[in-house]
Amino acid sequence: MYILNRIPRTGDHVDLEGKRYEVVDMDGNRVDKVMVMRIPTDPLK
Template identity: 60%
Template sequence: EESGRYQTLGGLVMLQVGRVPVTGDVFEAEGHRFEVVDMDGKRVDKVLVSRLPTAQTTEER
């Protein structure tokens, strides 16, 4: 776990991608999918966060 090494969502994104992110970057962490939707220069402006389906969720369908 990398938790505690960042204080903002932008910090989490930068830690996960290992660089200043660009619009369209996608990664999965802690049961969620994160997609960088908008950047403001080098600042993460918008991130779309979606919960990933779990085995239990899949079985319920």
């Protein structure tokens, strides 16, 4: 919520420290489920 500067909605995502955090499910104003995925890095860089 701090990064978005608002209450998140389903489908919102934030990329932070090589990971993507995506809101999968909300329960009212409460985040119920979050999917965390590694962001692939380019090995040639």
